[in-house]
Amino acid sequence: MKYVRTQMGRLRAGHWVIAIITLATSLTMIGCDTAGKEEGPATRPALAGIFTPPAKTGSQLWAENCTRCHYSRPPTQYSAQQWDVIVTHMRLRADLTGQETREITKFLQGSN
Amino acid sequence: MDWGRLPLMRQANATRRRTIPGATYVAALAAVVWPTYAFAQDADRPASPPAAVQGRADNRAPVTREEYDRLLAEQREMRAELEQMKRERAAHQPSAGNNGQGAPAVATQEDLDEIDKTVRALRVDVDRIHPGTEAFLISGDASIGFVSQRRNNSTFFAGLAPLVLFKPTDRLLFEGAVDLGLNTDQDANSSTSIDLTIADASYLVTDWLAVGGGLFVTPFGVYHNHFDPPWINKFPDDPLAFSGTLAPGSSVGFFARGAFPLCGTKVTYDVYVTNGPNLIVKDPAAAGTLNFDNFSDLNNNKAVGGRLGFLPVPNMELGYSIYTGEAQPSGFPRVRALLQAFDVNWRPEVDAIAGTLDFRAEWVFSDVSRATFDANHSLGFGPVTFNNYRDGGYVQLCYRPTKVNNPILRNFELAGRWDFLKTPTAAPGGNSEQRYTLGLDYWLNPQTVLKAAYEWDRVEVGSGQNGFFIQLGIGL
Numbered sequence: 208m209k210y211v212r213t214q215m216g217r218l219r220a221g222h223w224v225i226a227i228i229t230l231a232t233s234l235t236m237i238g239c240d241t242a243g244k245e246e247g248p249a250t251r252p253a254l255a256g257i258f259t260p261p262a263k264t265g266s267q268l269w270a271e272n273c274t275r276c277h278y279s280r281p282p283t284q285y286s287a288q289q290w291d292v293i294v295t296h297m298r299l300r301a302d303l304t305g306q307e308t309r310e311i312t313k314f315l316q317g318s319n
Numbered sequence: 320m321d322w323g324r325l326p327l328m329r330q331a332n333a334t335r336r337r338t339i340p341g342a343t344y345v346a347a348l349a350a351v352v353w354p355t356y357a358f359a360q361d362a363d364r365p366a367s368p369p370a371a372v373q374g375r376a377d378n379r380a381p382v383t384r385e386e387y388d389r390l391l392a393e394q395r396e397m398r399a400e401l402e403q404m405k406r407e408r409a410a411h412q413p414s415a416g417n418n419g420q421g422a423p424a425v426a427t428q429e430d431l432d433e434i435d436k437t438v439r440a441l442r443v444d445v446d447r448i449h450p451g452t453e454a455f456l457i458s459g460d461a462s463i464g465f466v467s468q469r470r471n472n473s474t475f476f477a478g479l480a481p482l483v484l485f486k487p488t489d490r491l492l493f494e495g496a497v498d499l500g501l502n503t504d505q506d507a508n509s510s511t512s513i514d515l516t517i518a519d520a521s522y523l524v525t526d527w528l529a530v531g532g533g534l535f536v537t538p539f540g541v542y543h544n545h546f547d548p549p550w551i552n553k554f555p556d557d558p559l560a561f562s563g564t565l566a567p568g569s570s571v572g573f574f575a576r577g578a579f580p581l582c583g584t585k586v587t588y589d590v591y592v593t594n595g596p597n598l599i600v601k602d603p604a605a606a607g608t609l610n611f612d613n614f615s616d617l618n619n620n621k622a623v624g625g626r627l628g629f630l631p632v633p634n635m636e637l638g639y640s641i642y643t644g645e646a647q648p649s650g651f652p653r654v655r656a657l658l659q660a661f662d663v664n665w666r667p668e669v670d671a672i673a674g675t676l677d678f679r680a681e682w683v684f685s686d687v688s689r690a691t692f693d694a695n696h697s698l699g700f701g702p703v704t705f706n707n708y709r710d711g712g713y714v715q716l717c718y719r720p721t722k723v724n725n726p727i728l729r730n731f732e733l734a735g736r737w738d739f740l741k742t743p744t745a746a747p748g749g750n751s752e753q754r755y756t757l758g759l760d761y762w763l764n765p766q767t768v769l770k771a772a773y774e775w776d777r778v779e780v781g782s783g784q785n786g787f788f789i790q791l792g793i794g795l
Contacts, residue, residue: 291486
């Protein structure tokens with residue numbers, strides 16, 4: 208632990224900024240391949256098995272992600288447009304993926 | 320022989336006859352050619368003569384005017400019948416309430432699904448054109464309650480924390496929140512506190528990445544980011560480690576965050592750059608502690624931090640957070656702060672106990688460079704030098720009988736928590752404190768909970784403040 212603290216102390220903010228930019232760029236490049244389109248096995252055979260999300264319905268994702276922190280509000284509590292805003296907010300707060308966000312939104316809008 | 324009645328004329332207008340000059344020569348030529356032509360015509364005909372001439376003894380005989388008129392009349396009659404049949408058929412085409420046989424139609428499930436789908440699509444369209452509600456929403460939380468603690472006067476309390484969400488485009492979201500509270504100081508001056516806690520904009524770059532900036536909830540640990548609203552927190556108060564001095568609440572800066580699947584699991588991440596904490600150096604009661612409300616930076620060194628989360632199964636999350644930056648104010652020797660945290664939460668449904676368990680635990684440790692405070696004794700409490708290492712955390716377990724049949728019993732939740740905070744005893748205000756809290760909650764609906772809790776407080780220096788709390792937490 209002392210070694211870790213020493214090493215961390217040597218890092219300056221500039222190093223962290225570079226690391227953050229590198230990480231963000233990498234995730235952007237990877238994420239661009241999957242944003243807004245269906246994953247196909249022929250798209251990226253090497254990555255498809257690693258980064259393919261488990262096939263789950265919107266109701267499953269809603270139950271799993273929302274109830275990890277709080278009890279779920281009924282879908283009828285908000286309108287379709289309001290759910291769109293709220294689930295986007297929850298994507299940021301609860302670290303949902305874009306795919307999960309779309310599936311949950313679709314489920315809530317279809318159930319209200 | 321009547322030339323005007325040659326068989327060739329059956330294909331022409333039978334009424335038209337004409338006598339041509341030199342008819343004798345033509346007649347002679349026809350007498351020679353006709354047998355050959357007629358034989359060839361017979362050879363090409365089918366064995367069975369056409370119906371139109373079947374009843375005639377000689378099918379090569381020319382059509383008389385009478386026959387022609389009869390055939391024409393029959394054709395007109397058949398045409399009229401055909402038109403009549405078409406009209407009748409058109410009149411019996413399937414329509415709403417009728418099928419092709421004229422019997423009442425029965426709507427199938429597919430028809431109903433199609434209608435339902437259409438209605439939902441229309442509802443979305445109608446919602447979309449509602450004025451003022453297209454992408455704007457006010458949410459948040461509120462709480463009211465009562466607290467009675469040893470060595471303090473009992474009091475009622477109330478708070479409101481509206482959250483404003485605005486989504487002008489599909490990829491852009493603005494969030495704003497304030498904490499409204501009531502305060503009364505020792506001189507009986509009452510006031511309403513207003514603290515801006517969130518004012519940020521986020522842009523969704525890809526499915527796995529969002530970036531943004533502003534004043535945002537610092538993703539250090541998970542308590543402030545996930546669990547502290549009164550309708551989510553199972554207890555009426557915050558754990559000691561997240562009460563203000565050990566872990567950051569909101570920060571000003573820029574962030575990137577997201578999540579991605581990994582081999583059937585899920586990984587979440589947050590990285591950020593902020594103004595960072597400010598070391599308190601002049602307060603005799605708090606020197607050495609970090610002030611995280613450093614909204615206008617007091618030095619040019621920024622703090623950086625991040626959190627990495629791992630979800631091996633959907634109802635469990637493990638996380639590690641780190642946060643570091645220089646914290647000294649102007650004129651004070653260089654001081655670096657390094658904060659780290661581990662967190663875990665797990666929410667299994669257990670049939671054996673007919674309910675759901677909710678386990679949450681976090682451990683935060685803060686290491687600030689050793690420094691001397693009030694070195695020249697100008698502030699009256701120094702010089703003071705100490706190892707500025709602090710840590711704190713909590714472990715809580717809740718049980719709700721979600722699988723019992725009794726609807727009243729199903730809404731109760733039993734909650735237990737142990738939390739602690741250790742600060743250097745050599746530091747101003749230094750102490751070690753730990754609390755045991757037992758609570759009973761009743762859920763009126765998924766976002767409204769009535770909580771009652773008793774807290775046993777143990778401190779190393781002085782006496783603890785055991786207390787009784789009642790709180791109604793509401794999610795707006």
